[in-house]
Amino acid sequence: MWIYKKKLEYPVNIKNKDLRMAKYLVTQYGGPAGELSAAWQYLNQRYTMPDEKGKALLTDIGTEELAHVEIISTMIYQLTDGATIEEMEAAGLGSNYAQFGMDLFPSDSFGNPFTMAYIKTAGDPIANIESDMAAEQRARATYEHLMDLTNDPDILGPLSFLRQREIIHYQRFKELRNYYLDMQTKNS
Amino acid sequence: MYSYQNKNVNYYNNNFNQPLYTEDASSSKLYDPYQGFIRGNMFPNLYNAYKLSQPLDIKPMNEQEQLLMFLDALSFATIDINLYLDLYQNDQDMIALFNQYRIEANRLRTEYEKKYGPILVDSDASNTYPWAWDNRPWPWENK
Numbered sequence: 001m002w003i004y005k006k007k008l009e010y011p012v013n014i015k016n017k018d019l020r021m022a023k024y025l026v027t028q029y030g031g032p033a034g035e036l037s038a039a040w041q042y043l044n045q046r047y048t049m050p051d052e053k054g055k056a057l058l059t060d061i062g063t064e065e066l067a068h069v070e071i072i073s074t075m076i077y078q079l080t081d082g083a084t085i086e087e088m089e090a091a092g093l094g095s096n097y098a099q100f101g102m103d104l105f106p107s108d109s110f111g112n113p114f115t116m117a118y119i120k121t122a123g124d125p126i127a128n129i130e131s132d133m134a135a136e137q138r139a140r141a142t143y144e145h146l147m148d149l150t151n152d153p154d155i156l157g158p159l160s161f162l163r164q165r166e167i168i169h170y171q172r173f174k175e176l177r178n179y180y181l182d183m184q185t186k187n188s
Numbered sequence: 189m190y191s192y193q194n195k196n197v198n199y200y201n202n203n204f205n206q207p208l209y210t211e212d213a214s215s216s217k218l219y220d221p222y223q224g225f226i227r228g229n230m231f232p233n234l235y236n237a238y239k240l241s242q243p244l245d246i247k248p249m250n251e252q253e254q255l256l257m258f259l260d261a262l263s264f265a266t267i268d269i270n271l272y273l274d275l276y277q278n279d280q281d282m283i284a285l286f287n288q289y290r291i292e293a294n295r296l297r298t299e300y301e302k303k304y305g306p307i308l309v310d311s312d313a314s315n316t317y318p319w320a321w322d323n324r325p326w327p328w329e330n331k
Contacts, residue, residue, distance in 0.1 A: 006307045007256060008327045009264065010228070011246060056274040064267060074328035081331075147239050157244040160237075164228030167236055172271050179275070 002063070009067040010161045014078040014154040019091035021150055022079035023109060028146070028162070029072045030106025030114030033138035035162075039065035041119040041135060045128045050180065054125060057176055058132075061169050068165065071158055076104055079155075126184075129177045136170035214281065218269075221289060225261035230268040255300050259307075262293035 028034045042062035049055045080093075080102065088097045095111065106114035120131035143163035147156060217232060224230035226243040237243070248254035269286045273279065301313035305320040314321060 003308065003310075006309075006321075006327060007260065009260070009267070010225075011253070011257070011260065012328070013249075013330045053275055053277075057271065060267075060271055060274060064271075070327065077328050078330055144238055153244055156240065157246075160240055160244065161226075161228035163238060164236070168229055168231070168234060168268065168271065171234055172275060175275050 002066070008071055008074060009064070010071060010158055012071060012074045012078060012154075012158050014075060014152075016152060016154070017081065017083060017087075018079045018150070018152065018155070019083055019087060019093055021146075021152070021155055022076050023091060023093060024146060024149055025072060025076055025079065025109075026105075026107055027109040028139070028142060029069065029076060029104070031108035031112075031142075032118045033135065033142045034106070034108075034114070034118075035065050035068040035072055035139075036106055036114055037118040038062075038135050038139060039069060040116065041121070042132060044119060045121050045132070048123075048125075049128075050125050053179065054129075054176060057172055061132075061172065064165070064169075068162055071162060073104055075155065075158060125180055126177060129173050129180070133170055133173045133177065136166045136173060140166035140170070216281070218285070221261040221265040222258075224268065225264040230265055231272070252300075252304055255296065255303070259293060259296040259300055262289050262296060265289040266293060 030036055039062050042058045042065065046055050046058035046062065049058055080088075083091075083093075083102070085094075085097060088094055096105065099105070108114075120128070120135070122128055122131065140163055143159055143166065147159050147163070150156065150159075218224065218230045219227065219232060221230075223243075226245060227235055229235050246257045246260075248257050266286060266289050269282060269289070273282055273286060276282065297307055298311070298313075301307055301311050305316075305323045306313040309321050
């Protein structure tokens with residue numbers, strides 16, 4: 001089960017409305033390298049991990065990714081909060097307004113809806129963990145692109161935090177992968 | 189084996205692609221919870237800045253936000269050390285550090301909840317009338 005902690009992992013206090021950045025950021029909510037996709041990829045893979053290390057790491061990183069879904073969602077909410085219909089249209093978000101009003105919707109930055117087809121699983125722990133390492137690298141690269149697109153410190157703070165978490169997760173997945181490879185070598 | 193250098197100025201220092209040996213990690217070499225928190229990383233040998241010349245400080249606007257910031261930092265320290273310990277279950281010093289921060293975080297959470305209402309619905313701070321769980325602010329609200 002999961003328990004809700006009524007706080008963010010990292011605070012988000014965006015003072016300036018910025019529909020342009022909201023439109024880009026949404027990909028880290030519902031895009032191919034987004035947090036929703038990462039969370040479900042890891043939480044889905046954990047059941048068949050070969051030992052306790054893998055089960056623990058995938059559970060804990062998957063759980064942390066759910067907290068990152070909340071951070072990204074909060075950023076999108078605050079970046080669009082109080083926007084007028086005219087402002088939404090001018091930012092190319094008229095279609096979002098037509099379909100969803102001011103609600104959030106998990107999509108990539110082109111508007112393609114989130115799909116579970118993004119998540120990878122292959123019935124093999126090495127293949128699975130290497131897909132997780134790749135997911136972390138793609139998310140890291142996306143965060144760098146998003147950081148390139150703004151100079152607002154209120155946006156850069158959380159983006160930088162999230163980017164750094166990808167680096168840590170990548171490192172832990174790599175250590176787990178290497179550990180399993182060593183075990184395979186010893187057992188063969 | 190690997191010494192921490194401040195490479196913040198280089199945007200493309202992909203040091204996370206170098207063979208880093210976290211086995212080398214020692215609890216005494218970690219950032220303190222606040223410094224780790226603002227970097228998103230407790231492990232100096234894994235820190236890699238991008239674009240920012242230095243990590244951005246959290247700027248609490250009032251006492252509530254300040255208390256939350258300290259709680260966030262301690263809570264973050266336990267999250268990051270937890271991931272490390274999942275792979276290195278025999279690191280006694282790191283387990284001690286985890287528990288030190290866990291106890292401090294729980295103490296701060298209780299202090300925060302007494303003043304501002306429950307963070308966890310099953311905390312003692314939920315024993316109130318009227319029901320306090322639905323009090324503002326929700327985590328995504330900043331107005």
